Amino acid sequence: MVGPILEVVDVHFAYPDGTQALAGMSLTIERGSKVVFLGPNGAGKTTLFLQLNGILRPSQGVVRFDGNDLRYDRRSLMELRKNVGIVFQDPDSQIFSASVLQDISFGPFNLGMSEEEVRGRVQGALAAVGIESIADRPTHFLSLGQKKRVAIAGVLAMEPQVIIFDEPTSSLDPKTAKQLLILLDDISRDGKTVVISTHDVDIAYSWADRVYVLESGRVADAGTPQEIFLDEAMLERVDLTQPWIVDVWRELRDNGYLPPNALLPRTKSALLALIRSRLCHSFRITDLVSERAAINERG
Numbered sequence: 001m002v003g004p005i006l007e008v009v010d011v012h013f014a015y016p017d018g019t020q021a022l023a024g025m026s027l028t029i030e031r032g033s034k035v036v037f038l039g040p041n042g043a044g045k046t047t048l049f050l051q052l053n054g055i056l057r058p059s060q061g062v063v064r065f066d067g068n069d070l071r072y073d074r075r076s077l078m079e080l081r082k083n084v085g086i087v088f089q090d091p092d093s094q095i096f097s098a099s100v101l102q103d104i105s106f107g108p109f110n111l112g113m114s115e116e117e118v119r120g121r122v123q124g125a126l127a128a129v130g131i132e133s134i135a136d137r138p139t140h141f142l143s144l145g146q147k148k149r150v151a152i153a154g155v156l157a158m159e160p161q162v163i164i165f166d167e168p169t170s171s172l173d174p175k176t177a178k179q180l181l182i183l184l185d186d187i188s189r190d191g192k193t194v195v196i197s198t199h200d201v202d203i204a205y206s207w208a209d210r211v212y213v214l215e216s217g218r219v220a221d222a223g224t225p226q227e228i229f230l231d232e233a234m235l236e237r238v239d240l241t242q243p244w245i246v247d248v249w250r251e252l253r254d255n256g257y258l259p260p261n262a263l264l265p266r267t268k269s270a271l272l273a274l275i276r277s278r279l280c281h282s283f284r285i286t287d288l289v290s291e292r293a294a295i296n297e298r299g
């Protein structure tokens, strides 16, 4: 089913100390899409996410899930949180239980499931994030990457329709970050809507279906990754750099190595394929060297 799963309509929000964090934010998240939020520190990404699952409530404007305005009574919020899960940036603010198994079981138990159902959910979530081997470990001594996986498994076990990740790859080593992006793709292929915030423009460019750029509590720009990252004036205004793929592509195109109408590739492998296709008509140095070697051998 297509159509919006979450809508934010002219939402304003100020924290109790008076800080205006959202100042008329409007946006739509399509069901089943992969959405990235970019924007400088303090732009309002985390505050927006807390609005999407009802932890915070707009002082003006509305948030809708599945076409219905959010309601903030206990029951409605429990129902909403079954469907919209958040993985916080810091796993320590998400993991409460002493052991990994306990922590992941907590949500499903709270939904009132039988022990057998909970066990099924937990096993599924452990397998999805690849942490079966640490299921019995105390949460306290896990590495940051392991804690992140436990936090993700806890949300997956609830089987929400939307999963929001606040800066999922920050403070992870490159290999763990790459594995996490593969996991996000798996979750998306499973039909879920996946929303992330990041400061990494390369991730935003290659991974997203749609990119939102936030600035001072508002949407500064929205579009496909190509639309967003070809808008140099906007990028400069909000202090965002270009993804390296766009940089290299532009350099090659502007210097005549690619035709003016060459399509902008999304991934490293697509860019390399494009370069290879342009080079196939020219000679390769290695061919020349092996030809020379053959001539030398013959004569």
Ligand SMILES: Nc1ncnc2c1ncn2[C@@H]1O[C@H](COP(=O)(O)OP(=O)(O)OP(=O)(O)O)[C@@H](O)[C@H]1O
Pocket (backbone or CB within 6 Å): 015, 016, 017, 019, 020, 021, 039, 040, 041, 042, 043, 044, 045, 046, 047, 048
């Ligand atoms: N609990 C709070 N009390 C008061 N002000 C807050 C609180 N949390 C956030 N803010 C303020 O609200 C604004 C938006 O902050 P928010 O955390 O949503 O930004 P962000 O885009 O997630 O930034 P970052 O990239 O640093 O995570 C900032 O001005 C911030 O200082």
Ligand SMILES: [Mg+2]
Pocket (backbone or CB within 6 Å): 045, 046, 047, 166
């Ligand atoms: Mg934040």
